[in-house]
Amino acid sequence: MIDAYLTGISPRGDALIRATRAFDRGRASGEELEAAFLEDAGALVRLQLGLGIRYVSDGMLRWQDLLRPFALGWRGLEAGPLARWFDNNTFYRRPIIVGEIGSDGGALGPFIELAAMPPGVDRKAVLPSPYAFAKLSEDRFYGDPAELAMAIAGALRREAESLIRMGFSYIQFSEPCLAYGPPKPRDEVAMALEAISAAARGLGALGARTCLYVYFGDASPLLPDLAGLPIDDIGIDMTESDPDPDSLSALPADKGLALGIADGRNSLVEGPREIAASAERALGAVEPDALFLCPSCEMEYLPRSVADRKLEALAMAARALGGLEP
Amino acid sequence: MKAFEKPLFTMEIGSLAKPAWRVKAHLGEPVDAADLAEARLWGERLGIGGYGALLEALRAPDSPGRRRAALEWSAIYALRLLESAGLDFVFDGEQWRREMYEHAISAIGGFAFLGEVRSFDNKYYRKAACIDRPWRAGPIYLEEFLFAKSMARRPLKVPVTGAYTLADWSFDEYYRRAWMARARGPRAIREGAKRDMVLDLAREVLRPELRDLAGAGAEWIQIDEPAATTHPSEWEMELFVEAFNESASGLPCRVSLHNCYSDYSLLARYAPELRGCWQISLEFANRDSRRPGTSDADRPGYRALRAFEEAGYGGSYGLGVLDVHTDFVEPPELVRDRILYALGVVGWDPGRIQPCPDCGLRTRTWEVALAKLGALVEGARLAREAIGCEGGL
Numbered sequence: 001m002i003d004a005y006l007t008g009i010s011p012r013g014d015a016l017i018r019a020t021r022a023f024d025r026g027r028a029s030g031e032e033l034e035a036a037f038l039e040d041a042g043a044l045v046r047l048q049l050g051l052g053i054r055y056v057s058d059g060m061l062r063w064q065d066l067l068r069p070f071a072l073g074w075r076g077l078e079a080g081p082l083a084r085w086f087d088n089n090t091f092y093r094r095p096i097i098v099g100e101i102g103s104d105g106g107a108l109g110p111f112i113e114l115a116a117m118p119p120g121v122d123r124k125a126v127l128p129s130p131y132a133f134a135k136l137s138e139d140r141f142y143g144d145p146a147e148l149a150m151a152i153a154g155a156l157r158r159e160a161e162s163l164i165r166m167g168f169s170y171i172q173f174s175e176p177c178l179a180y181g182p183p184k185p186r187d188e189v190a191m192a193l194e195a196i197s198a199a200a201r202g203l204g205a206l207g208a209r210t211c212l213y214v215y216f217g218d219a220s221p222l223l224p225d226l227a228g229l230p231i232d233d234i235g236i237d238m239t240e241s242d243p244d245p246d247s248l249s250a251l252p253a254d255k256g257l258a259l260g261i262a263d264g265r266n267s268l269v270e271g272p273r274e275i276a277a278s279a280e281r282a283l284g285a286v287e288p289d290a291l292f293l294c295p296s297c298e299m300e301y302l303p304r305s306v307a308d309r310k311l312e313a314l315a316m317a318a319r320a321l322g323g324l325e326p
Numbered sequence: 327m328k329a330f331e332k333p334l335f336t337m338e339i340g341s342l343a344k345p346a347w348r349v350k351a352h353l354g355e356p357v358d359a360a361d362l363a364e365a366r367l368w369g370e371r372l373g374i375g376g377y378g379a380l381l382e383a384l385r386a387p388d389s390p391g392r393r394r395a396a397l398e399w400s401a402i403y404a405l406r407l408l409e410s411a412g413l414d415f416v417f418d419g420e421q422w423r424r425e426m427y428e429h430a431i432s433a434i435g436g437f438a439f440l441g442e443v444r445s446f447d448n449k450y451y452r453k454a455a456c457i458d459r460p461w462r463a464g465p466i467y468l469e470e471f472l473f474a475k476s477m478a479r480r481p482l483k484v485p486v487t488g489a490y491t492l493a494d495w496s497f498d499e500y501y502r503r504a505w506m507a508r509a510r511g512p513r514a515i516r517e518g519a520k521r522d523m524v525l526d527l528a529r530e531v532l533r534p535e536l537r538d539l540a541g542a543g544a545e546w547i548q549i550d551e552p553a554a555t556t557h558p559s560e561w562e563m564e565l566f567v568e569a570f571n572e573s574a575s576g577l578p579c580r581v582s583l584h585n586c587y588s589d590y591s592l593l594a595r596y597a598p599e600l601r602g603c604w605q606i607s608l609e610f611a612n613r614d615s616r617r618p619g620t621s622d623a624d625r626p627g628y629r630a631l632r633a634f635e636e637a638g639y640g641g642s643y644g645l646g647v648l649d650v651h652t653d654f655v656e657p658p659e660l661v662r663d664r665i666l667y668a669l670g671v672v673g674w675d676p677g678r679i680q681p682c683p684d685c686g687l688r689t690r691t692w693e694v695a696l697a698k699l700g701a702l703v704e705g706a707r708l709a710r711e712a713i714g715c716e717g718g719l
Contacts, residue, residue, distance in 0.1 A: 011444070017450055024448050087558070088556075089556070181558075239512045266499075266502065267440055267499060268497070301443055303453070304441070306441070
């Protein structure tokens with residue numbers, strides 16, 4: 001399988017931006033705002049279907065940031081002060097852990113645009129990795145990073161099971177912390193992998209393909225560690241990594257690869273030929289079980305028109321490599 | 327200049343809120359009775375002579391003259407507000423600027439605005455891409471400065487947005503393309519491109535602008551670099567330092583740096599390398615307690631000063647003593663204690679501390695801004711009294 005897909009929060013379109021602004025200023029009703037969300041998600045879903053993309057995302061347009069639905073929806077958490085989202089000019093509310101984490105698996109209900117996704121379509125959902133979630137939070141309760149990460153993993157697992165019941169057949173865990181900055185100590189990597197495994201193990205038996213998408217840093221030195229995860233696909237941010245086929249061959253033959261070749265943080269739109277050539281160069285003789293071409297990270301740092309063009313280029317590149325059914 | 331000799335002299339950082347009449351008239355929209363009442367109220371309150379001419383202009387239909395009047399009068403109002411608060415250095419509350427990024431980029435050739443991107447929640451900003459080698463299409467701040475200079479009754483400090491921040495907040499297409507032909511690997515391309523973009527902006531745009539401002543009589547230019555510590559790697563920090571030095575070193579006026587809501591332990595390590603930077607103004611009140619007192623436990627927000635001292639930075643500090651994100655009006659005694667704590671860190675040298683708000687006050691009403699600035703000025707006076715130099719040196 002060779003395909004393309006989105007990897008995180010998409011930028012809102014101009015009309016939705018205007019609607020959110022009007023709502024905040026008391027110049028638009030809740031119903032008008034709801035209609036704007038549905039319209040924008042619908043446009044994004046139609047774009048993906050039109051391009052022949054198999055695993056379709058609703059664009060996560062309601063998500064204020066990757067952690068907010070859980071900071072608001074789980075027991076034991078509060079949405080804390082604004083903090084910088086890695087090295088971007090974008091900010092998130094740092095979750096504050098104030099008690100034992102609890103989830104009934106329903107945190108994402110208000111954030112998913114189910115009505116925009118036609119029945120019978122393969123749906124892709126994105127969740128934070130439990131390790132990144134723990135690193136990006138302020139812990140005032142557990143006092144032990146491993147215990148916190150495992151508690152988050154348990155709650156994420158319940159959300160993933162709910163998503164599968166809602167008809168999602170692809171679950172991506174987004175991991176922006178593991179490769180960001182200086183290399184992490186071995187015991188920390190082990191702790192991260194244990195929490196990710198706890199969240200993801202067995203989701204395949206419930207009917208979902210799974211991915212760990214590692215971004216904002218070079219994932220290639222971590223590939224031998226990631227090879228053993230109970231996860232179908234490993235994602236690599238190719239704007240931060242320059243992996244050679246030797247390092248990719250560390251992955252077992254039954255693992256799929258997601259290559260984040262389109263830069264989600266810069267407006268220069270990569271050409272389909274350029275994307276296909278990058279993928280071929282990285283793969284060499286490696287033939288993964290599945291190959292997904294994707295943006296390097298969530299594309300919310302780009303205006304929507306640019307993000308849409310990048311997705312089109314990714315789909316065209318996947319087709320040039322022999323994938324995608326129109 | 328005499329104002330520079332005053333111990334613990336006070337200053338503003340940059341922006342004030344824009345009155346509704348300024349926003350509407352500059353957009354070419356009509357104003358309503360409430361807008362006119364606001365212009366009248368503050369005109370009276372700030373003792374602004376001839377504000378009747380403003381009211382007349384606001385009542386008139388849209389024209390280039392009316393739009394210009396909105397800018398000029400709002401600058402005069404802001405100057406008088408800051409002067410009436412008793413600040414020693416003032417400016418026009420950045421009333422001529424839509425916003426610190428967009429204002430500068432609009433005046434620089436080689437950039438195209440692509441659309442809006444999210445900052446957080448439902449807040450967005452317009453973001454531009456560099457699509458050609460940047461050039462200074464015309465003066466960015468010169469006209470604004472000359473008008474403020476003609477109207478001000480106190481010495482001015484001119485805030486400008488720094489080259490590193492302008493580059494970091496923009497997309498890059500021009501330099502990426504150039505580097506794709508010269509380097510292999512995404513990181514080498516990105517880093518080479520960013521370095522060229524930052525330094526071209528510093529040399530070709532900022533430096534001539536600052537030279538013109540100094541030539542037109544600016545005695546003090548503040549370079550705003552909120553993006554300074556966004557990328558904590560060594561080469562990015564060195565690039566930020568190089569951009570500052572290329573923009574400003576050797577200018578015939580005082581040059582300072584403003585940064586806020588950042589990693590100060592990181593910034594401190596590079597502060598001594600900022601050539602000719604006579605002051606660094608920073609946000610501290612936001613990190614501090616509201617408890618009076620001058621002990622370490624009372625003043626957690628100001629401990630970061632020590633990192634700059636330990637790194638060997640020997641310049642002055644613009645000491646943020648007002649939290650700009652709350653309507654809480656700091657009591658003058660709290661302002662005094664914050665100043666006294668900072669003085670203790672710098673060996674009781676009152677020439678090295680200049681109290682100011684954490685950042686621009688644009689998110690506060692004028693009412694709150696005036697009250698907070700009044701407390702700042704009074705707190706500085708109390709601090710002078712406490713160390714026995716109330717009459718100046």
